[in-house]
Amino acid sequence: xxxxxxxxxxxxxxxxxxxxxxxxxxxxxxxxxxxxxxxxxxxxxxxxxxxxxxxxxxxxxxxxxxxxxxxxxxxxxxxxxxxxxxxxxxxxxxxxxxxxxxxxxxxxxxxxxxxxxxxxxxxxxxxxxxxxxxxxxxxxxxxxxxxxxxxxxxxxxxxxxxxxxxxxxxxxxxxxxxxxxxxxxxxxxxxxxxxxxxxxxxxxxxxxxxxxxxxxxxxxxxxxxxxxxxxxxxxxxxxxxxxxxxxxxxxxxxxxxxxxxxxxxxxxxxxxxxxxxxxxxxxxxxxxxxxxxxxxxxxxxxxxxxxxxxxxxxxxxxxxxxxxxxxxxxxxxxxxxxxxxxxxxxxxxxxxxxxxxxxxxxxxxxxxxxxxxxxxxxxxxxxxxxxxxxxxxxxxxxxxxxxxxxxxxxxxxxxxxxxxxxxxxxxxxxxxxxxxxxxxxxxxxx
Amino acid sequence: xxxxxxxxxxxxxxxxxxxxxxxxxxxxxxxxxxxxxxxxxxxxxxxxxxxxxxxxxxxxxxxxxxxxxxxxxxxxxxxxxxxxxxxxxxxxxxxxxxxxxxxxxxxxxxxxxxxxxxxxxxxxxxxxxxxxxxxxx
Numbered sequence: 011x012x013x014x015x016x017x018x019x020x021x022x023x024x025x026x027x028x029x030x031x032x033x034x035x036x037x038x039x040x041x042x043x044x045x046x047x048x049x050x051x052x053x054x055x056x057x058x059x060x061x062x063x064x065x066x067x068x069x070x071x072x073x074x075x076x077x078x079x080x081x082x083x084x085x086x087x088x089x090x091x092x093x094x095x096x097x098x099x100x101x102x103x104x105x106x107x108x109x110x111x112x113x114x115x116x117x118x119x120x121x122x123x124x125x126x127x128x129x130x131x132x133x134x135x136x137x138x139x140x141x142x143x144x145x146x147x148x149x150x151x152x153x154x155x156x157x158x159x160x161x162x163x164x165x166x167x168x169x170x171x172x173x174x175x176x177x178x179x180x181x182x183x184x185x186x187x188x189x190x191x192x193x194x195x196x197x198x199x200x201x202x203x204x205x206x207x208x209x210x211x212x213x214x215x216x217x218x219x220x221x222x223x224x225x226x227x228x229x230x231x232x233x234x235x236x237x238x239x240x241x242x243x244x245x246x247x248x249x250x251x252x253x254x255x256x257x258x259x260x261x262x263x264x265x266x267x268x269x270x271x272x273x274x275x276x277x278x279x280x281x282x283x284x285x286x287x288x289x290x291x292x293x294x295x296x297x298x299x300x301x302x303x304x305x306x307x308x309x310x311x312x313x314x315x316x317x318x319x320x321x322x323x324x325x326x327x328x329x330x331x332x333x334x335x336x337x338x339x340x341x342x343x344x345x346x347x348x349x350x351x352x353x354x355x356x357x358x359x360x361x362x363x364x365x366x367x368x369x370x371x372x373x374x375x376x377x378x379x380x381x382x383x384x385x386x387x388x389x390x391x392x393x394x395x396x397x398x399x400x401x402x403x404x405x406x407x408x409x410x411x412x413x414x415x416x417x418x419x420x421x422x423x424x425x426x427x428x429x430x431x432x433x434x435x436x437x438x439x440x441x442x443x444x445x446x447x448x449x450x451x452x453x454x455x456x
Numbered sequence: 457x458x459x460x461x462x463x464x465x466x467x468x469x470x471x472x473x474x475x476x477x478x479x480x481x482x483x484x485x486x487x488x489x490x491x492x493x494x495x496x497x498x499x500x501x502x503x504x505x506x507x508x509x510x511x512x513x514x515x516x517x518x519x520x521x522x523x524x525x526x527x528x529x530x531x532x533x534x535x536x537x538x539x540x541x542x543x544x545x546x547x548x549x550x551x552x553x554x555x556x557x558x559x560x561x562x563x564x565x566x567x568x569x570x571x572x573x574x575x576x577x578x579x580x581x582x583x584x585x586x587x588x589x590x591x592x593x
Contacts, residue, residue, distance in 0.1 A: 046482055055486040314494075317530065318523050326519055333516040424575035425483035428533040 013147060015045075016155040016220065016439030017137065021094045021249035021278070022384070023057040026137050027436040028147055034443035037232050040421035042441070043147065044433045045140035047133070050074060050194060056433055058136055062129045063089040064115045070196040071132040080306055084299065088113045090125050095249045102169045106176075119199065123176075124206050128197075130180030135191045138184070155218040155447065157225050157439040159245075159252050159272065170449040174214040182212035219449040223254030225438030226382045227263050230410045232441050238378035238410070240369040242269070242361050244354075244395055245435075246385025248277040253357050255365040257372065262445040269364035271357035275350045277385050281312050283344050284319065284336055288327075292334045304329055313384075320388050338389065351390055358394055363401040376406040386412040386431045491528040498524035529572070537571035538582030553581035562586035 012031035018024065026045040033041065047058040050073040063075035070078050079089040088111075096105050106123035115125070141147045156173065183191075186205040190197055197205075220228075223243040231237035239258040245251065255269035285308050295301050307329060308315070318325040319338055326335040341347055365377050379395040386392075396409045413430040430437075501521035508514035538552070539545055547565045555568055564587040571582035 043479060044483070046486075054490065055482065314490075314527055318527060321530065322523070322526065324519075325523060326516070328520070333520065335519075418575050420576070421480065422483060422575075423480040424533045424577065425480050425487055427575065428487055428531050429483065 011146065011150045012153070013150045014153045014155060014440045015137070015141070015147075016157055016225070016436050017133070018157045018222075018225075018436040018439060019060060019094055019133065020247050020384075020435075021092060021276075022060060022247075023432065024060050024133050025057060025433050025436040026140070027433060027440045028141075028144075028152070029437070029440040031153065033441050034228075034232065037416075037441075039416040039419035042426075042437055043144065044426075044429075044437065045137060046143070047136040047140055048072065049136075049139070049192070054429060054432075056429060058133065060093055060129070061089040061091050062125050062132075063087075064117065064120065064125070064199070065196075067199055068196045069128055069199055069202050070194075071129065071191070072136075074194045074196065080310070084302070086113050087116065090114050090122075090129075092249060093126055093129060094247070096122065096126065102172045106172070117199070119203055120206075127176060127180050127183060127206060128202055130176055131183035131187060132191050134177070134180050135184045135187070135189075139192065153218070154215060155220050155439050157220050157222050157435045159222055159250065159254075170219045171214070173219075174217045174451065177217055178214040179209050179212045181215065182209035214451075216451045218444075218447040220439045220442055220447045221254070221265065222252065222382075222435050223256055223265065224263055224446050224448070225435045225442060226380055227256050227438070228442035228446060229434055229438030230378075230380050230414055232414075232416070239372070240365055240374055240377040241410075242358070242365050242377065242379045242395075242407075244358065244379070244381045244391060245383045246276050246381070246388065246391055247383045250274060251276045251354060251385070253354075253361045255361050255368075257365070257368045266364050266368055269361040271361065273350070273353055273357065275353075277316075277383075279350065280341070280347070280385070280388070281309065281316065283341055283347050284312070284316065285309065287340050287344065288334045288336050291336060292329065292332060294330070294332070300330075317387070342390070354390075355394065359399050359401040362399045362407065366402055366405045369405050375404070376408055377402070378408050378410050380410040381412055382431065382434050384432060386434075487531050487533065490531040494524045494528035494531065498528065533574050534572050534579070535574070537573040537578060537580070538567045538584070539570075541567050541569060543567045544587055547584070547586075551578060551581055552584040555583055555585045558586050563589075 013028045014031050015026060015028040017026045024047065026047060028043040028045065030041050044056050046055040048055050052073055053059070059072045059076050061072060061075040061079070063070040063078045065078060075089045079087065090110070106121070106126065108122050110120055110122055110125060112118070141152070158173070183205055186209060187197055222245055226243045226245065227238065227241050240256070242253065242255045244253055251273040253269065253271045255266040256263040257266055285305055288308055289295065289301060289304055292304065295304050308327070311327065315325050315327060319336060319341070323339075324335060324337045326333050362377070369375070369377050381391045381395050398407055413427050417426045417430045418424070498521055501517050501524055504517035505514055505521055508517055544564055544566050547562050549561070551571065552565055554565070565584035566587055568583040568585055571578065572580040
């Protein structure tokens, strides 16, 4: 059987999912396969921490990298996490050749490119392990894709070629390391350096690129008779908030370039605001060491804290014999948050205006809106997509649910829906037909 | 050694169904791993509620207990069933549990406390009381 496997490397977590190659034409929810990438114990088995830590003699990956980075709050050493931000920049080649701060690589042995390659070798090893463990996938023919935000510049196709080369070298690295790259203790630093030098220039695999907004359109439209012909997607991840609009054109979905906006504020930015409000609410932590410890403890459980805050309007946690409480209205009153919310609303209004023009030109009177990513459940994001914006004029905006109805199919026994928003882009990328992909093998499909 | 015989009268489950079951179990396990931590937190907060020496401490512990339980429920995909307490809705015996059963099934009921569902499965029915029809004047 033929399958499509899509990788989504997010700022905080990497995810992967597979679906039968003909899923678009013959959709069966039960055949959608999120892959279990994380075998390091803590956290969800489907979310692989996007992190590399350069230790004294070893390179650590994933959860082990984060644990090591957080083990000594006083240390200035940090894990490298911002792969997605880096891979999304216009001039990727230049970004890859940039140096790494001493806080990440005190030995000065690795470039940004090296560390991304090492992480990708770990990610591809985790994917290979998950595929091998699946009776059907392991015997099937797999076509590979990855999801990325749309590139605005003409360098997009060049960036795709660069990324497929990275995947090619990462695959060669994985073969060099064997199963060792999956061990919690990671790989020896000298061995990593030698393997990087030995695999430089390995061939690029045939991979497809699917834009994240298109992946969102795919999972929200699949199997529906009234699939959206005009769609605006608000994708709030950890590192960026992206707004993209898509319109059906000649059997595929094309992006409306003038609607695209990427804001640098997203989940991590909101986390910082929440942590600062909580710190102020505690009120007794005066020294830098106390505040650093508070920050570390709070950030370790921020995802759960934020989910509660968004779901109920308030959340609390114990620290230093006190209960620290944060209310959603405190976050909404924050000056930085209000600036972000204002910029987001303006960007959304502009996106809707561009989508409205296209919809009217295509003879349509309604457009659809969907929120995706880790921030999809945030009340201000849901409020944004559920209201009728002024710029929509007489065109009706219909909000689609962040979790599609098919994710509640009996085959999943209620277990997919709670994790769907985080796996959505990987799943949508695997479900989308070939006509929706933006590039393959370094060649633009547009 | 001969190959085991297929059981008579029963069809083997289709391959896709078996895969779906194992994926469902894996997704369930992942959800349980998070829910376990939240439930452990809830147990710990329950101790705090019982040991609280002041109203303030008790209220704080209750808030954290409620938060931990809500988190466990959220990661397990639970949702509230029925409207807010006080809401009136048509009676449905598969979703509503009458506090006191009248001789005839009521047309409408008032929600006393919400139930809990997981997907299409009703785990706990909403507790309701019958809406009495006013006699025609």
